[in-house]
Amino acid sequence: MALKNELKTGVLLLALLNGLLFVFILSDAYYLFIGDLPEGIPYSEYLHQGVYTLIFTILLAIAILLYLFRENLNFYSKNQSLKKLAYVWLGLNMVLVLLTLTKNSIYITGTGLTYKRIGVYTYLILTGIGLIFSYIKVSKVKTNWYLFRMNGWAVYVLLVVFSTVNWDRVLTRFNLTYAKSPDLAYLFTLSNSNLSLLKEDIALSRHAFTDNQKKSLAEWELEYLRGEAQKEWQSWNYNDWRLSNELR
Structure with missing residues (x-):
């Protein structure tokens, strides 16, 4: 009964979070591609708010998945609905990454490239890699240590590659x-x-x-x-x- 209750709680939590993130993505995409920014908000602030939101949602996404897909829930035969919602959650976060990537690219094209904007790109790349490894962790029933280990290697390799660029x-x-x-x-x-x-x-x-x-x-x-x-x-x-x- 405890496992069933945990499954129901996880399904409800992911469903509500998916709905909330979907509404946020729609509003963000509207301001980016169709409408104008609210009066008094410059594009730089709009970009920074998007990056801060992305940081929060990604950390939240990984934390929730690490909590839900641990121990017995990984092997429960009726956890398919939870897995599907987790895939949707990861997909929506990837869409948010792409939206932030687009906003950063538009800003760079207008005002130029700086080290801070390169840092945003670096974070977005690592975030995308982390979401991919999170998908593998859920679908292939990997341990939490697998997620930390692979993300650690991703950070290490990316820093080594970037250090070779002038x-x-x-x-x-x-x-x-x-x-x-x-x-x-x-x-x-x-x-x-x-x-x-x-x-x-x-x-x-x-x-x-x-x-x-x-x-x-x-x-x-x-x-x-x-x-x-x-x-x-x-x-x-x-x-x-x-x-x-x-x-x-």
């Missing part, structure tokens, strides 16, 4: 090429890696850099080349070698 050059190239209204001042806060890209953009007059920014870039370049000339061979690395050749 993000300062990626940010600069994207913002100068694709962003409609890039924050040029932000690009001057990055490392030396983007010096040649800024110099090239100024030479081609693609964007309206101020005279102070042009002067600052020339001083920055001169200081960098002087520092490189004083380095010994032990300090050699590919990125600095490539940048020095590009500047010269």
